[in-house]
Amino acid sequence: MGIFLVYIIKSAVCLAIFYLFYRLLLSRETFHRFNRFALLGILLWSCLLPLVEISVKQPTGVQNTLLTLEEWLSLVGSMDAVEAVAPQATIPWWVQGVMWIYVCGIVFFVCRNLYSLGRLALLLRSGRREDICRYVPNAADKATLLVHNREIAPFSWLKFIVISRKDLEENGREILTHELAHIRRRHSLDLLLADVCIFFQWFNPASWLLKQELQNIHEYEADEAVINQGIDAKQYQLLLIKKAVGTRLYSMANSFNHSKLKKRITMMTKEKSSSWARLKYLYVLPVAAIAVTAFARPEVSEVTREISNAKVNDLVTIAETNAEKNAVAAGDTAVTGVPLTLVGKPVEVTADDNIYNEVDKMPEYPGGVNELLKYLSKNVRYPEAAKKAKKQGRVVVQFVVDKEGNITNPSVVRGVDKDLDAEAVRVISSMPRWTPGMQDGKAVAVKYTIPVMFRLNTDTKKNVDSQKDSLLFLLDGKEIDASGLSKIDPSTIESIKVLKDENSTKPYGEKGKNGVVLVKLKAAEKK
Secondary structure (H helix, E strand, C coil): CHHHHHHHHHHHHHHHHHHHHHHHHCCCCCCHHHHHHHHHHHHHHHHHHHHCCCEECCCCHHHHHHHHHHHHHHHHCCHHHHHHHCCCCCCCHHHHHHHHHHHHHHHHHHHHHHHHHHHHHHHHHHCEEECHHHCCCCCCCCCEEEEECCCCCCEEECCEEEEEHHHHHHHHHHHHHHHHHHHHCCHHHHHHHHHHHHHHCCCCHHHHHHHHHHHHHHHHHHHHHHHHCCCCHHHHHHHHHHHCCCCCCCCCCEECCCCCHHHHHHHHHCCCCCHHHHHHHHHHHHHHHHHHHHCCEECCCCHHHHHHHCCHHHHHHHHHHHHHHHCCCCCCCEEEECCECCCCCCEECCCCCEEECCCCECCECCCCHHHHHHHHHHHCCCCHHHHHCCCCEEEEEEEEECCCCCEEEEEEEECCCHHHHHHHHHHHHCCCCCECEEECCEEEEEEEEEEEEEECCCCHHHHHHHHHHHCEEEECCEEECHHHHHCCCHHHEEEEEEECCHHHHHHHHHHHCCCEEEEEECHHHCC
């Protein structure tokens, strides 16, 4: 549900932008058929553009806002997974409230339209069928004429024309010619499509305005058809004014007395627009490019996605990251590293060698994750220039662990400052030889990513270690330490659940006050 809401929000933004573009450039032109298909094209573009994704190196402010909202909404649709691996990914109460209001809105508008359709069906069944050819020649195969003895505003829907006996006898030819134009051009299908759009974007004013604009164009086309049939324009305009006081009952039907009467009369007398005016529609290309760019994703994902893609072995590291972020101090410097693998398909480099993103057994620093953290803490030197400029943040370095375990091709995929970036690359390049990754029993080259955190705090490392050590780890109900968890083969794990706050202190008391990690092994592996 969350992913669908993300799509709807993006689609609503596109629809609003494109409708504004149409309103400013094309709404006053007289090529009605072209404008009609332009509006339908706006609906189509608004549905397709959110599905197009591109990547950028550095996200803009708009992209960051959209990504944050997308993460929240996506988490709503996957609460179980979040509870299992990301206890820190809390969802604001107002996000859940907005989702419920949105769903209630859809239900309301669907029920309203179903009620309107029911009333329309009753009205069609109660009308008396008459031969339309008595009033408009060669129209028998195009429409079904239904006449009512009571007063009712003339309208058409699909192939049906509904009219009162009085209107039929007084101005039957003009009204039926007008409604036949709606039927021949299938205007009812346009309105049905617009209604479906409103179901899902009822909160978007652009969806309502677009439907209104479609109805206006339908009337312009029908009015033009009436004038082309040889009916006197002034007499027809007087008829429109006379019928303007009628009441429209069905928004999904094409009514003869549609509002915006002044616009309709003006459009009938307006000089035809130049064919070159259609070129204005080409402005949609840069508008679409801007919309796609606004939805672009950064190449390296934020913390939420890192957690979802991380190997189980890195759960301890994730906990350290959270602890480090919660540590508050001031003074000297602290540097921590957070190893994380990026999951994906093998990337072919040469004809004889492949670099993998994920393998059966991932590369490992000698001694494991804890030793890697110790290495980074001891060997990273905070650059003086960055310290004076109070630069801090997380530098993400990507490298390849080759078949022999050597570190090759280190590069910064997300930087903070040139000095910090250079120091992160230096310390990664200086690492000792790793245990290489294994695929199908053979050593292979594997791509690996390590974020290195530079933070100007005192005692941060001490706070991190103390918080890490205070976490309670339970393997099938038995307490283990953090280093023991990192040695577990991920393929033997059935599930992982993280508890915090009352959920951890109630069953586990003082031991669980800083969080509890429950690890359950598969039945076949418990021995």
